[in-house]
Amino acid sequence: MTFDLIIKHGTVVDGTGAAPFVADVAVTGDRVMAIGTDLGEAARIVDARDCYVAPGFVDIHTHYDGQATWDEEMAPSSWHGVTTVVMGNCGVGFAPAAPDRHDWLIGLMEGVEDIPGSALSEGMKWNWESFPEYLDALEAMPRAVDVATQVPHGAVRAYVMGDRGAANEPPTESDIARMAQIVEEGLTAGALGFSTSRTVLHKSIDGELVPGTTATPEELMGIGKGMKRAGHGVFEMASDLLPEWNEFEWMGDLSRESGVPVTFTALQSPIKAMNFDDQLAKMREQNAKGANILAQISMRGTGLVLGWRTTFNPFSFKPSWAEAADLGESAQLEKLLDPDFKAKLIAEDSIFPDSELQLLGQLMANAFDMQYALTEGFNYEPTEQQSIAHLAAGAGVSGAEYAYDLMTGQNGTGFIYFPLLNYADGNLNFLEPVLQSDDCINSLSDGGAHCGT
Incomplete structure (x- = not known):
């Protein structure tokens, strides 16, 4: 029998809960016609070796x-x-x-x-x-x-x-x-x-x-x-x-x-x-x-990406942030690299809105044990040792200063991952059951x- 398409040698995950298995999948039009081996000929062959073949999500x-x-x-x-x-x-x-x-x-x-x-x-x-x-x-x-x-x-x-x-x-x-x-x-x-x-x-x-x-x-x-x-x-x-x-x-x-x-x-x-x-x-x-x-x-x-050019950062609710918030990229970076401005911004108290953003703002400004350096190859199940709080302690600085320097790095494009949801335990283990x-x-x-x- 001739099909439009045969996907060969893939690891099939068929959606039934069965264990994955290696097989060929034959397709004609918009229908899967056969799953197995030696299925016949096809107008198009795709080698899916070392790949998963699964129903669409x-x-x-x-x-x-x-x-x-x-x-x-x-x-x-x-x-x-x-x-x-x-x-x-x-x-x-x-x-x-x-x-x-x-x-x-x-x-x-x-x-x-x-x-x-x-x-x-x-x-x-x-x-x-x-x-x-x-x-x-x-x-x-x-x-x-x-x-x-x-x-x-x-x-x-x-x-x-x-x-x-x-x-x-x-x-x-x-x-x-x-x-x-x-x-x-x-x-x-x-x-x-x-x-x-x-x-x-x-x-x-x-x-x-x-x-x-x-x-x-x-x-x-x-x-x-x-x-x-x-x-x-x-x-x-x-x-x-x-x-x-x-x-x-x-x-x-x-x-x-x-x-x-x-x-x-x-x-x-x-x-x-x-x-x-x-x-x-x-x-x-x-x-x-x-x-x-x-x-x-x-x-x-699930949460926020924090940085100088994003919607929020750990200093968003500090009064002096207004001096830098709306500057262009180069002018903002120059401001952030000013040691006096850095010291002032870190030392200031945040003024949080009297709204549903209050608790969120407090966590952004202080919960550095819940924030992680978003670097290349980042693992979205980071460990405690990768938290801003842990890294800051190792560097002998406050969490706020470490976060400031991290975001100012790479010409002001450093980012922090702040998972507000589904990461209260510092891992995803609770999701398995x-x-x-x-x-x-x-x-x-x-x-x-x-x-x-």
């Missing part, structure tokens, strides 16, 4: 909502073996979209996901208003990978309630019914689910919370009724999981009453109100009562987002 947590309307490739995800991306996460997206809300939706996405508004403004044609029309626009594009999306709470709330919805004002019963109807229409047209944001870290470019952040369980349960009528869908959420919000209680109720799975971002972090083990325990408590809640987990540390559990899903790449540093 499904990336369930991305933010290509705008990019998908003009880009065929969905780079960089498609460069790394991803063949399906799921968008519309965290309650932000671009449909439904009233004509006078285009710039507002762009500002919401720019603020929450750090995607340049200029790129979104130039790239999107806005040849849709309703969510089904958005799906039609996506369908009309040629694709290198498959795309799927969810109905975002922020867009729905603003579409139904206007400025009241954008400002997180309480909805009326008719508002909730209309939102549920729009979600139902989106799911019936082909959306995979619905998403919402309940974290104060998600704000528009103007500093406003994502619509739906403070939604009551009544509003969310009402939307769940629309999902139930549609007969399918996943309810996705990013939340601060504040204990007083009783998030898992209503998540369990929504899953049981609507019959849909609920998924949330589960992260280990010193700045989260609920520790990682408690998150999973509360999820499993609800599942034992008949709910279907799944945790989206990240398999590596989680990865092997059936109620946790590898996720949270945030593909397409966080384009800045």
